[in-house]
Amino acid sequence: MSLLQVNQMTHYFGGLRAVYNYNLSINPGEIHGLIGPNGAGKTTIFNLITGIYTPSEGDILLDGKSIKGMRPHVIAASGLARTFQNLRLWRHMTVLEHVKLARYSKITYGLSGAFFNTPKRVKEEDDITQKSMELLDIAGIAHLADTVVTNLPYGAQRRVELARAMAIEPKVLFLDEPTAGMNPEEMIQMMEIIRQVKEQFNLAIFLIEHRMRLVMELSDRVQTLVFGEVVAEGLPEEVRNNPLVIDAYLGKEVET
Amino acid sequence: MDTFLQNVVNALQWGSFYALIALGYSMVYGVLMLFNFAHGDIFMVGSYIGFFIATGLISLSALGIISLPGWAILVLTILLAMLLTSFVGVLVERIGYRPLRDAPRASAAITGLMIGIILETGNLYLLGASRRKFPEIIETNIFKLGNVSLTNTKIFIVIISLLIMIALHQFIQHTKWGMAIRAMAYDFVVVPLMGVPVNAIAALTFGLGSALAAAAGVFYGMAYPVLDPYMGIEYGWKSFVAAILGGRGSVIGTVIAGFLMGFLDIFVATYFPSTMRNLISFSIILVILTFRPHGFFGRAYSAQLRL
Incomplete structure (x- = not known):
């Protein structure tokens, strides 16, 4: 199989x-x-x-x-992750946010963590940011983490797509x-x-x-x-x- | 100068209502590209739910069954009204809008208006046409700051409203749900492929917006304690305009626009005949929209966002 x-x-x-x-x-x-x-x-x-x-x-x-x-x-x-032929990025969000959101299904902190900075959430956010930065590093766009994607050249946007897809592990x-x-x-x-x-x-x-x-x-x-x-x-x-x-x-x- | 300051205080309170209601319009529009025209009536429902909870808690206290201080009743009323009204919002999304996700936007608009009418007339049918008086939960204290008179409720309303708005902003900017809400403004195709349950996020957006409207409803009842089934219409429409003025999905823009609406309402009525209030304030907004058609913080979007 x-x-x-x-x-x-x-x-x-x-x-x-x-x-x-x-x-x-x-x-x-x-x-x-x-x-x-x-x-x-x-x-x-x-x-x-x-x-x-x-x-x-x-x-x-x-x-x-x-x-x-x-x-x-x-x-x-x-x-199962994918990228798109015609780029489908969320134009006004940053590169790092793209990768972090793709980890949605892996995030476990609850609504209480969202409104109050529980230690669990802080730790989880740090982990996610760190893992996301590793992926951006592999894709060669770590230095662009805080850039809004619509301002990136085309080739870099393709790399964001790849990093985002990789983020769902x-x-x-x-x-x-x-x-x-x-x-x-x-x-x-x-x-x-x-x-x-x-x-x-x-x-x-x-x-x-x-x-x-x-x-x-x-x-x-x-x-x-x-x-x-x-x-x-x-x-x-x-x-x-x-x-x-x-x-x-x-x-x-x-x-x- | 004193009248001016007095007006500023009143405008802040009005603006709080508009901003809280407008945020619900704006978030739903940001995510689903539709205006929930029933939202003004959700505000009305929230106010009535708050009325029943407050009245119930106060009579229970009077009967000695529970003993809660006034501030505890107030906090409970706000939280319970927000919670219960958010269920109403989720229900509206589930029954009214989800089946129309792929239908033309006009169908959703008509549905919204219809849900609004159902909520208004349902209220009329169940509770009758007589107005309700919102109970005084905490004793109103008036105190003077110079010649400006303040009440504890006014200060409470403005401060708590601002805190709620700040919490919402943090939620949208820094949590996984907030990121999902922002991403869904761009498309419904990629977001689920990244493991995000879009239907749950849509329901959450409606729930959050309705909770904010309920908070506005309770605050409104505290400030102007007369409730009637059609109270949601005027505030709903004005908040809708504030949402447009703020820019699609922008929390900060919508809050600023909501307070602007409050200031226009109060100051136009101060310096012009109050019958011309809506005429003049809407004219000013038309002029603003002529130069900034996407609102203060809105961005130009193409109409073809989806597959």
Whole structure:
């Protein structure tokens, strides 16, 4: 049994079949890449597994337990974190607050602690701040902790997303185009950060990317999705040379 | 000069009511992007709940069943009224607004107005049209500071209101719930994915706002001890304007705007015919909003905040 396993997941939006018979299994320390042309259903798969939508058919198991149909905040608290393709930060909150709020489900002080500075709360707040700063350090943005995110450059905002996702102490991390809009130098730094968190926290990572180079270099296994169906799966080299994948990206050769 | 100072004192007291009620509007709008138009009536409900608790405790004391000093009855009345009214607020959210979370905003607005009417007419049906007199919980002492006359209730109301506002500000800025409330102003998609139960936070926001309105209701009863089922309408609307003026979800802005409303009410009535009070104070607010459409501390938000 893998850490995260998806069995024969199918989803319809009304009459439109968005995802068909999708299977996935990821283990700790693995990076699994998902590629495919625009509109293939990659982000839909993320949304289905993270609980934003409930799949029409199939099952999703995290640590052997079904999480299908659970509320997103429950799924998140049970160890599944994600980042977003189009940045979804809370613009006028500081970097540190983003990371601290993601620890919501881990905070145990009660309402009395909120209004009166009980020793328990003070200690917990200190712990949270310290752990959050460690994550910001890994993401290379510790010096920006008190900056309001809307004032940050794009690349730094992507790092905030990653640090925020890490703050819920996930077992599985979903990254939706983590280097979109970055320049090559920022992309290489981001790849390093992804590798580092994977090693340090023994994470299972599920990665959507458009940049072939990044997917091929980082992933242990790669799936190619076309119109909601997996057309090729395997090691990066295998997928790269698969004619179906080349067709999907470049179009079919016309026989003359 | 003395009349001026006297007016300042009165305006502070009025402003406390407006600010406390406005905070409930503002928080709910900040989190759910809807105005809870029943909020003025929640203030009325809080005032009535306070009335029943205070009357009950006082008669129990008179009968010798319990023996509580006046200040203890006052504290109990405030706390119990806040607690019970917060349940009313949570109920309103659960029954009235949650089913409409994804409906057009107009549906929520209509629902709010309807809940308000239900609360008003329900009160009328249950308790009759006669006004109620809020009991004097603690003896009012008047004392003079120069030529300015102060009462212990006025001082109590202003100080306790300010303390409540400071506590709320601390709560919003420095606790996990407060951070969740602020984050939910931006979206409903990411916040749950970070492990935050959004429905619980929405209910908490309604509960907190209603508790503040109940505090305002009790204070109002102490200062102007006549309650009627429609008392929430004018104060509700004026506080709503204060919430707009303060800026969406901003505690400090809303408090400042609430006190500004109080000052406008009192000072316009002092220097102009009091029949023109609302006309003039609302005109001033219109001018302010022309130059600061997002309010004092509000920020420009796009209408498309959600998926």
